Structure formats: structure tokens, C-alpha cells
Amino acid sequence: MSGQSVGIVTAQHAHFDQPLHLRSGSVLPAYDLTYETYGALNAAKSNAILVCHALSGHHHLAGRYADQPDNIGWWDNIVGPGRPLDTDRFFIVCLNNLGGCHGSTGPSSINPATGKPWGADFPIVAVNDWVHAQAKLADLLGIDTWAAVMGGSLGGMQALRWSITFPERVRNAIVIAAAPKLSAQNIAFNDVARQAILTDPDFHGGYYYEHNTRPLRGLRLARMLGHITYLSDDQMGEKFGRELRNGSFSFDFDVEFQVESYLRYQGDKFAGYFDANTYLLMTKALDYFDPSREDDGNLTATMGRTQANFLIVSFTTDWRFTPARSKEIVAALLANGRNVSYAEIDLNFGHDSFLMADPHYHGVVDAYLRNIKL
Amino acid sequence: MTHTLDRPDFEVIAGWIEPGHRVLDLGCGDGTLLKHLIDTRGVKGWGVEIEDANILAAIKKGVNVIQGNLERGLDEFADQAFDHVVLSRTLQTVRHTEGILREMLRVGREAVVSFPNFAYWKNLRSVLDGRMPVSEDLPYQWYDSPNVRFFTLLDFEALCDQMGLIIRERHVLDEGGNIVQAKDNREVNFLGSLAVYRLTQKH
Numbered sequence: 001m002s003g004q005s006v007g008i009v010t011a012q013h014a015h016f017d018q019p020l021h022l023r024s025g026s027v028l029p030a031y032d033l034t035y036e037t038y039g040a041l042n043a044a045k046s047n048a049i050l051v052c053h054a055l056s057g058h059h060h061l062a063g064r065y066a067d068q069p070d071n072i073g074w075w076d077n078i079v080g081p082g083r084p085l086d087t088d089r090f091f092i093v094c095l096n097n098l099g100g101c102h103g104s105t106g107p108s109s110i111n112p113a114t115g116k117p118w119g120a121d122f123p124i125v126a127v128n129d130w131v132h133a134q135a136k137l138a139d140l141l142g143i144d145t146w147a148a149v150m151g152g153s154l155g156g157m158q159a160l161r162w163s164i165t166f167p168e169r170v171r172n173a174i175v176i177a178a179a180p181k182l183s184a185q186n187i188a189f190n191d192v193a194r195q196a197i198l199t200d201p202d203f204h205g206g207y208y209y210e211h212n213t214r215p216l217r218g219l220r221l222a223r224m225l226g227h228i229t230y231l232s233d234d235q236m237g238e239k240f241g242r243e244l245r246n247g248s249f250s251f252d253f254d255v256e257f258q259v260e261s262y263l264r265y266q267g268d269k270f271a272g273y274f275d276a277n278t279y280l281l282m283t284k285a286l287d288y289f290d291p292s293r294e295d296d297g298n299l300t301a302t303m304g305r306t307q308a309n310f311l312i313v314s315f316t317t318d319w320r321f322t323p324a325r326s327k328e329i330v331a332a333l334l335a336n337g338r339n340v341s342y343a344e345i346d347l348n349f350g351h352d353s354f355l356m357a358d359p360h361y362h363g364v365v366d367a368y369l370r371n372i373k374l
Numbered sequence: 375m376t377h378t379l380d381r382p383d384f385e386v387i388a389g390w391i392e393p394g395h396r397v398l399d400l401g402c403g404d405g406t407l408l409k410h411l412i413d414t415r416g417v418k419g420w421g422v423e424i425e426d427a428n429i430l431a432a433i434k435k436g437v438n439v440i441q442g443n444l445e446r447g448l449d450e451f452a453d454q455a456f457d458h459v460v461l462s463r464t465l466q467t468v469r470h471t472e473g474i475l476r477e478m479l480r481v482g483r484e485a486v487v488s489f490p491n492f493a494y495w496k497n498l499r500s501v502l503d504g505r506m507p508v509s510e511d512l513p514y515q516w517y518d519s520p521n522v523r524f525f526t527l528l529d530f531e532a533l534c535d536q537m538g539l540i541i542r543e544r545h546v547l548d549e550g551g552n553i554v555q556a557k558d559n560r561e562v563n564f565l566g567s568l569a570v571y572r573l574t575q576k577h
Contacts (some may be wrong), residue, residue, distance in 0.1 A: 032527045311433075330440060331450040337396065337418065343429050360426050367433040 003082030004036045009063035009073070016136050023288075026123035030112070033137050034103025035059045035248045039087035040081060041141070047374045048086060050134060051075070051094045051356075052151035052158035055226070055282045056274060061094035061169035075315070077150075084366035089374065090147065091154055098133050099125045099281040102166075107277030108209060114306035120206025125281060127154075127362035130255040147372050152354035154282070155290050160329065164291050166372045167307040172372055174315040174365065178356040179325035180299050180332070181290035186320065190283040193222035197276045203311065206277055219276045220267035227266050232317035232350035257288065303332040309339040311368045313361070315353035316346045341368065348356035378408060380527050383462055383488040386570045390486060390543065391415050395457035398422070398482060400444055405432030412437070422448070430550070444468055448477045456482040462513045463511075463568075465489045472537060479539070488570040490575030493526035493563045496549070510549045511567045513526025527563045532571060540570040 013034050020028045021288075036059050041048060051061055051073070062079035063073050079085040085092050096104040099122065107122040138146070149162040149170050156178030163173040179186075197203060200218030204211050240259040255261045294300035312335055314326035323344045333340040345355040346363045353361070385405050393416040399408050399450065404427075406446025411417045420438040423429055432439035445468060459482030461474065468474050473545060478485040490511040491497075497507035506516040514521065522558050525533075527546065534541055546554040546566035556562040 033528045037493055086494065104439055156454040285566075296536075327450050333450075335452045337454065337455075339438050340440070341429075341433050341438050342442075343426075343433070346426070360430065363430050367430055371433075 002065075003086070004080045005076055006063040006080045006087055007037065008066045008183060009036055009060075009307060011036050013057060013103065014137060014140055016133075016140075018136075018138075020129065020133060022123050022129045023126035024124050026107070028098070028123060031098060031102070031105035031126055031133070032109075033095050033098070033105075033133060035062075035093060035137060036061060036073075037094075037141075038062055038085075038092040038364070039090050040145070041091040041374060043374070045142055045144065046147060048091045048093060048141070048164070049145050049369075050138070050146050050149045051085070051092060052080075052130075052134070052149065052155035053094065053097065054151065054153040054155045055286070056091075056223075056270065057155065058100060059094050059096040060102070061092070070156070074259050074283045075292075075355060077355075078362060078365065083160075084362050084369055085150075086369070087335060091370070093133065093137070093141065093143075095137055097125075098279055099276035099285075101278040106275065107206070107281065108145075108275045109114040117173055117207075117209040119209060120277070122281070123279065124143055124284055127157055127161045127285050128165060128291075130163050130285070134162075135166060138169070145169050145171060147374065148172040148174055148369065150176070151178075152176040152349065153178060153291075156250055157286075161289075163306040163308045163310070164302060170306075170308040173306075173308045174311045174313070174368065175326070175329060177315055177318055177321055177326075178199070178329070178350055179321040180282055180292060180328050182287055183325075189225065190287055193225050194280055194283055194317075196221035196225070197280060200276075203276065206280075208276070214271075215276045216306075217269045217294075219274065220271040220277060223270040224263045224267040227263060228240075229320045230351045232348060234317065234318065235348050235350060238348075299328065303329070303338065304337070305337045306333070310341070311365070312340060312342045313354075314342075314344050315350070315366065316344060318351045318353060320351040328346075349355045375482045381407070381462075382547050382570055383545075383570045384390060384574075385551075386545045386547070387460060387486050387488070388415060390572055391417060391458055393417065394432060396455065397458045397460060398451065398456045398477070399460045399462070399530065400448075400468070401434050402428070402437070402439060404428050405435045405437035406460060407460065408432070408437045411437045420431060431461070439484075444474055445470055447473065448481050451481040453480055454483060457483055458484050458486055460486045462488045463490065466523045466525070469522050471523055471533070475533075475537060475539065478545060479573065483574070484542070485539075485573040487530075488568060490526075491563065491566045492524050493528065493547070494549075495564050495565045496567070508575075509567065527566055527569045528559060528569070530569070531559075534571075536557065536575045539573045540576055542574055544565075544572075545570045 017030045033059035050270040062076045096102040111118040149159040156175040157172045200215035202213045203215040238297035243258040292299040292302045399418045399421040408419040459478040500507035547568045549567045554565045
């Protein structure tokens with residue numbers, strides 16, 4: 001699967017002045033969403049695909065900006081003419097979720113009530129809140145029904161949530177490297193990441209913007225921890241092994257092993273552009289995600305409310321959301337007689353596999369999407 | 375004899391399945407049988423398949439396919455979720471023979487099983503001549519065969535009896551795909567290259 005990139009893209013902004021009632025009971029009086037679109041919406045408005053981003057993602061799914069040629073979209077390899085998300089056929093939409101830090105209203109935005117950044121006052125958002133905000137964007141774009149809603153990891157959970165919350169608005173849901181809810185171990189990892197941020201002296205209870213500082217150490221640790229859970233043991237072994245930067249032990253606590261160097265680099269890079277409050281919100285949305293809660297934990301009953309066709313994809317080396325977790329979704333769909341296909345892709349990149357341009361993986365997504373009638 | 379598909383057992387299987395039925399095809403390959411059943415019988419179908427290339431081919435056909443290993447059972451499927459559970463030319467590749475037959479009748483009302491008959495006279499002659507059989511229905515060399523269980527039509531019926539499974543119907547085909555007419559079971563076992571069965575649980 002090769003195809004081409006979509007090339008130069010531009011971000012767009014939409015303002016919504018109708019209040020959004022959140023899962024927590026809070027109300028967001030007004031909000032902005034930043035998004036990008038690729039391809040053209042057809043006359044019947046039947047070719048729109050929503051791609052939902054994961055924990056640290058944003059609206060810049062594909063292509064690059066004219067003034068920032070190196071800023072390539074986070075899932076560029078799957079979008080464009082001749083690629084699975086074929087822009088010659090589909091109209092692709094991706095937005096930065098509420099609570100984000102890439103243009104949509106979030107903790108670093110100005111709270112109109114105080115004139116200062118929201119900080120810790122920004123309400124906690126749930127996956128279902130994102131789905132409702134995404135639906136408002138769909139309304140604005142004139143999209144009544146998505147040909148598909150799709151995502152990996154937390155993005156896959158949004159696709160799943162869409163199929164439950166708005167069954168009549170989703171024809172296909174493509175749920176990749178996801179789970180129907182987090183395990184205790186998943187939540188535990190998230191909590192360590194949050195504790196790293198919350199206990200950073202620069203956090204200032206979430207109001208660090210006013211102190212002209214940022215909890216960089218905490219955010220960096222959170223990302224380093226997260227990053228370990230995205231990779232597979234085999235892949236780390238192959239990539240770094242026990243290789244030393246300087247060839248021999250230095251008997252101190254400085255960077256010695258290549259894997260340390262890599263993680264610190266990833267942590268620094270991430271802390272340089274991501275907002276700590278957003279990271280807290282995103283991990284909390286993950287922890288709370290459990291659509292079956294409305295049915296006393298009976299996922300089969302929950303999936304009974306869906307109408308979409310489903311493609312569920314997992315990766316053999318993903319230990320964050322294992323294939324077994326995807327199969328829980330598959331089983332609940334099968335029990336309801338839903339159209340569902342399930343592919344378990346043998347790729348060595350752990351949870352991050354979903355972002356890789358593997359020919360078989362992309363072939364499966366491409367084959368599924370080509371069968372969608374427009 | 376003409377077939378719409380070059381698999382004569384598919385015609386037999388299709389004839390047993392009512393329009394609108396829910397069908398699970400285990401080891402569905404590239405989804406050819408399911409696609410045929412959907413197009414000609416209007417069934418609702420799902421397949422289980424282990425090979426990546428077949429998963430891709432089935433999805434290309436627009437057939438529901440679940441990637442999985444039959445040796446590990448059918449955990450993702452609920453009890454009695456299907457009208458028919460099909461295992462065509464696959465039983466001989468499964469190690470847990472009794473396990474898969476029980477699983478088929480747990481998730482489905484009726485099991486449809488087809489398999490090559492190792493007692494077919496040409497196979498026997500081949501062995502008498504000192505070589506493992508290679509035929510239309512046993513198209514592999516001994517060293518590249520996916521088959522792990524070697525059994526005859528009579529062996530299979532003895533197992534069904536032992537497991538308390540009821541044989542509702544049986545069609546035995548020769549290498550040309552024609553129904554074998556014979557005077558008794560011994561002769562059927564000798565003349566049949568491929569056997570197709572409908573099984574249910576004893577109630």
C-alpha cells in the first residue's frame with residue numbers, strides 16, 4: 001500500500017455557543033473546536049469518515065502545513081489518494097478533542113468567566129462528551145451520517161462510543177487497538193502518570209499558567225512511563241538491547257543505556273509541546289470509559305443498541321490493550337448478530353503498531369473501506 | 375456435471391441451509407462458501423479463519439470474518455447462536471477433534487462437516503503401492519500437508535456414535551463430485567472420496 005500524501009493542509013476553527021452538558025454534570029457554556037478535513041464531501045454527503053485521535057493526538061491527522069513542511073500529520077501514512085483512507089473517495093474529518101491543547105477549548109484556553117486560563121477549573125470530560133462535541137461539528141459540516149468512524153487506542157474507544165450513542169449516525173465503526181474498558185493495570189499506569197504531574201512542584205494545583213511555569217518534570221515522567229507501555233518488550237530489545245551510549249559502565253546515575261537516552265528524549269520532546277492538564281484529562285477519560293456501565297456491566301446489552309457494521313483490529317504484541325480485549329468487543333457484537341470482522345495483526349511494535357504502515361494491516365483496513373457503498 | 379463452484383461439497387452444504395439462517399463457517403478460507411451462501415441463500419454469515427491472507431481475501435469479498443485458532447475453541451461465540459456451523463474440509467487439520475465437534479454443537483443447532491475419506495479406494499491403492507495418497511480431495515504431499523488427523527468415513531461415524539451425536543444426513547461424493555450410490559456402508563467407505571454430514575446433539 002503506497003499511495004500519496006494529501007500534501008498541504010490547513011487547520012480550521014469552529015465556535016459553538018450552545019452550552020454542552022457534560023457527563024460530570026458540568027456545563028461548558030461555549031467552546032471552540034479545531035479540525036482538519038481532506039478530500040471532498042460528495043453531494044449525497046455519504047462519504048464522510050471521522051478519525052478520532054488518541055491520548056496525545058490532535059486534529060493534524062495528515063499532510064503538512066505550508067509554513068511548517070516538517071510538521072507531518074500523526075497518521076499521515078493511512079490518508080491520501082490511493083491509501084486506505086482514500087481522499088479520492090472519502091471526505092476525512094479529524095478534530096482536536098475538547099480539553100485538548102492544540103486549538104480546541106481546553107485547560108490552557110481562557111476561561112471567559114475569569115479572563116484567565118481555565119487550569120484546574122476546566123471540567124473533566126468523558127469520551128461520550130467528546131462524541132457529543134464531535135456530533136456538533138458533524139452538524140456544522142452538514143454530515144448526518146458518517147460512512148465510518150474510526151480510531152486507534154482511545155480513538156477506537158470514541159468510534160465504539162459513537163456506535164452506541166448515535167447508532168443511526170454511524171454506518172461503520174473501525175475500532176483499532178482498543179478495549180471496551182480499562183483494566184485495573186491500565187488505570188494503575190495512568191495514575192502513576194498523573195501522580196508524576198500532580199506532585200511536580202511546578203504544577204501549582206493546575207494553575208501553573210499564572211505562575212509562568214509548567215510541570216515539565218512531571219509531564220516528562222508521565223510520557224516516559226506511557227511510552228514504555230506503547231512498545232513491546234521484543235521491539236525494545238531489538239532497538240536498544242543493553243547497549244550503552246559510551247560502551248562501558250560509568251557507575252553513576254547519568255544516561256548510560258540507550259533505552260534511557262531514548263525515553264528521556266521522548267519525554268523531553270513531549271513535555272516541550274503538550275499541556276500537563278490536558279494529559280491529566282485524557283488519562284481520566286480513558287479510566288472512566290466503560291459504555292457497559294449503563295447496562296450494569298453487560299457489554300452485550302450495550303452493543304445491542306448499535307446498528308453499524310464493525311471492523312475490529314488488534315495487534316499480537318500490544319500488551320496495553322491485548323487482542324483478548326478486542327475480542328470482548330467482538331464477542332458482544334457477535335452475540336447481537338452484528339456484522340463484524342476481526343483481524344489480529346502480527347506486528348512487533350506493541351500498542352504503537354496501529355500507527356505503522358504495515359502492508360497487511362493497511363490492506364485489511366483498505367479492503368474494508370473499499371466495500372463501503374457511498 | 376457442472377458446479378457453480380468447483381467445490382461439490384459446497385453445493386451439498388448450500389442445499390441444507392435455509393434462506394435467512396445464521397451460518398458460522400469454521401476455517402472459512404477466503405470466504406467463498408459464505409459469499410455463495412449469502413448470494414444464493416440469503417443467509418447471515420460469519421467465518422473463522424487463521425491465515426492472514428484469507429482474512430484479507432474474505433474482507434475483500436465483504437464477508438464477516440473473525441481471525442482465530444479453532445484449536446483454542448470458540449469462546450467468542452454464545453451458545454446456540456447459529457442455525458448451522460460448517461466445518462468444510464477442515465476437521466482433518468484440527469488436533470482437538472472431539473473438542474471442536476462439541477464446540478460446534480454448543481454454538482450451533484446443527485453441525486455440517488465435510489472431510490476427505492482416507493479409505494477411498496484410490497487412496498488405499500496408493501498406500502498399497504507404497505506412497506501416501508495425493509488426490510483431488512487430498513491435494514497435498516505428506517511433507518506439506520496441513521492434515522494432522524487421518525480417518526475414514528466409518529471412523530468418523532464411530533466417533534459420532536461414541537460422542538452421542540446424531541447423523542441427520544450424509545452425502546458421499548466421488549472424486550468427480552458425484553454422489554456415490556452403494557449397497558452398504560463398507561462400499562460407500564470404499565467408493566467415497568469426500569463425505570459431508572449433518573449432525574445434531576441427542577436431545
